[in-house]
Amino acid sequence: MEGNSVTNWFGEHFTELHPMLQRLHREGGELTGEVEVRYGRGLAGLLGRRLAKKLGLPAASQRCEMRVDIRHSAACLFWNRRFAGGQSMNSTFVPHGHFPDGYWLESTGKLSLELGVRILDGGWHWQQRRMLFLGRPLPGWLPPRSEAYKHIENEQYRFSVSFTLPWLGLLFSYAGNLQALEN
Template structure:
């Protein structure tokens, strides 16, 4: 079934792991437990502020997690729900096509432009630009994002880490998920 993801990747879609291909052809729900961490001191304080603005939990530790992934002809939607009740909703819109195109992710007042690197069948986001309430920010001012999804065994593995030079890790959440 054609959708925004399969169209954007074109022939390169086949380079994704078969489980990622299925998820991004049909959509679905993944569940499991994720580890939430915040950096120490000022880094952790900033991480919790970002979490509050984007809907992530401000607590640390292992928590239940569910992500619903939906596709349409012009967008990809991720609705993340943590067992704490916190919710993060992201809408991704494709621009251009792989490998030179990007996805714009909107979460709250933040819009990220993200390229994609396919590594070992996994999908790694490559930040290219950031806008805050429509105003472009230089990337050196914006927390660095390291985010990927891959398949290990029969589980989906993902990780998201936000960091700043000098301060280090602001926050991260990661885990292994199963269809559910």
């Protein structure tokens, strides 16, 4: 079977991912389930809501449905997310180099994240290296920090994403268990 951007980037390390993550990233697929969206307090919450609005997240902390469509090509990984039936949050991930020293460049609108990957207990943990705006790196002290992972928990895909500012705390987060939709 010919590889795609994910299998080629991981190379022989691809088999270190949980078998369900391997299948998802060999074949692509659509996942759905309930996630909890949370916002920080005070100024952090205000900034988080402004950023999250641009990304298509609900305006208030709540539990809501999330759907994510994951597709691959030889050159890119595509994630199209939708929260509570709202607008789509589309990301394109372009691989650079190879695991473990390479990274992915995730682009969503004008913002891009340079993300390394760590495999922990079969899970895929993103490691933010830097953030870019219109292709230009932001100073290390300025951008929010992201923590994100996906792993398998009770035969479901567990996703967690959070953005924080060191001097303010939580901007926003979303996390939950998703199930694969059968085609």
